[in-house]
Each structure stands twice: as C-alpha cells, then as structure tokens.
Amino acid sequence: MFGHSTSPIVAATLWLLISFSVISWTLIVMKGWLQWRLSRQNRAFTKSFWNARNLTEAEAAARQAQGPLAQLCRAGFEMLREIESGGANSLQNSGDKQTVLERRLRSQVEKEQHRLESGLMVLASIGSTAPFVGLFGTVWGIMHALQDISHTGSAGLDVVAGPIGEALISTAIGIATAIPAVLAYNYGLRQVRLYVAELESFANDFLNLALKSDFSVK
Numbered sequence: 237m238f239g240h241s242t243s244p245i246v247a248a249t250l251w252l253l254i255s256f257s258v259i260s261w262t263l264i265v266m267k268g269w270l271q272w273r274l275s276r277q278n279r280a281f282t283k284s285f286w287n288a289r290n291l292t293e294a295e296a297a298a299r300q301a302q303g304p305l306a307q308l309c310r311a312g313f314e315m316l317r318e319i320e321s322g323g324a325n326s327l328q329n330s331g332d333k334q335t336v337l338e339r340r341l342r343s344q345v346e347k348e349q350h351r352l353e354s355g356l357m358v359l360a361s362i363g364s365t366a367p368f369v370g371l372f373g374t375v376w377g378i379m380h381a382l383q384d385i386s387h388t389g390s391a392g393l394d395v396v397a398g399p400i401g402e403a404l405i406s407t408a409i410g411i412a413t414a415i416p417a418v419l420a421y422n423y424g425l426r427q428v429r430l431y432v433a434e435l436e437s438f439a440n441d442f443l444n445l446a447l448k449s450d451f452s453v454k
Contacts, residue, residue: 249370250405250406257412260413260420263358274304277304280303281298281309295313304348312439316337316446316453348431356421362417363415367407368410370409375403
C-alpha cells in the first residue's frame with residue numbers, strides 16, 4: 237500500500253486515519269439504521285396511543301410498543317401508579333402530584349436524549365481531529381523526504397515528487413475521513429433535537445391527560 241520510502245510514522249498515521257474512517261462509517265450506518273427504526277416505532281406507538289379510548293388502553297398500548305415515546309409513556313404510567321398507591325411519598329418524589337409527574341417525565345426525556353446522542357461525540361471527535369492527524373503525517377513525511385534529499389544530494393523533480401506525493405496522501409485521507417464524520421454528526425444532532433422536541437411535546441400531552449383524569453389511570 238505504501239512505498240518503500242514511506243516513513244514508519246507516516247505509515248502509522250495513515251493506518252490510524254483508515255481506522256478512524258472505518259469507525260466513522262460503522263457509526264454512520266448504525267446510527268442511520270437506529271434512527272430509521274426509532275422513527276417507525278414512534279409512528280406506530282403514536283397511532284396506537286391516540287386511538288386508545290381511555291388511559292387504561294393507552295397504558296396497554298405503551299407496554300406492547302417499543303421506542304423512545306413508548307418508554308416515556310411507560311415511565312409516566314409507572315409514576316401514576318405510584319401516586320395512586322401512595323408509593324410516591326419520598327424525598328425523591330416530594331412535591332404535589334403534578335410536580336412529581338413532571339419530574340419523572342423530564343428525567344425520562346433526558347435518559348432518552350442521552351441514548352440518542354450516543355456515538356455522536358465519537359463522530360465529532362473524528363471530524364475535528366482527522367484533518368490535523370493527516371496534516372501531521374504530511375509534515376512528517378515532507379521532513380523525512382527532505383532528509384533523504386539532503387543525504388542523496390539530489391533535488392531533482394524525480395527525486396522529490398515521489399516522497400512528497402506520498403506525504404500529501406495523509407492530508408487527503410484526513411480530509412476524506414473528516415467530511416463524512418462532520419456531516420453525519422450535524423445530521424445526527426439535528427435528528428436528536430427533533431426526537432427530543434417530539435418527546436417533550438408528548439410529555440406535555442401526557443401531563444395534560446393526567447391532569448384531566450386527576451392523576452388516575454382508571
């Protein structure tokens with residue numbers, strides 16, 4: 237893959253960038269599939285939840301469904317059950333019924349947000365560091381090429397072009413690795429914000445339903 241004149245450090249830099257690229261594309265594929273699956277699960281749950289005739293049927297729909305919205309709904313119903321049974325009387329659940337339910341829903345939204353954000357920091361790190369890693373490999377490769385030129389005493393184009401051309405490959409691979417990582421990070425971050433907005437909207441709707449039913453599932 238590399239020429240005989242390639243510096244070991246430049247070769248190690250190139251392999252590191254290739255590893256970054258493999259990790260980045262693996263995360264891109266996994267996150268893309270996850271977002272597609274979560275979107276389907278949220279749509280299916282939303283339809284079954286709002287088609288329920290009462291909170292009891294809605295709770296049953298939530299227990300059968302999957303996805304962030306269903307998980308949020310189950311957390312809300314669990315809190316309502318605790319309120320009904322009087323098990324919410326603790327420092328953790330101190331406050332009136334509405335405050336306790338709001339706290340539980342907000343906590344669940346934060347948990348789902350953390351799950352959705354997993355992997356994005358890796359993409360951001362790869363996108364921000366890969367160009368500099370590639371630039372380091374290029375600078376080191378040029379230094380190595382200049383040292384070879386000084387040892388041979390010849391600075392002809394045929395002598396300079398090969399080693400320096402190999403060194404520039406490092407920067408090219410670094411940029412090629414960073415671009416999809418940054419694009420995927422920005423897209424993933426936007427999708428997370430949309431999911432969180434959807435979760436917060438559903439949490440507000442669930443709280444309104446709980447208020448109308450006087451915090452009773454029956």
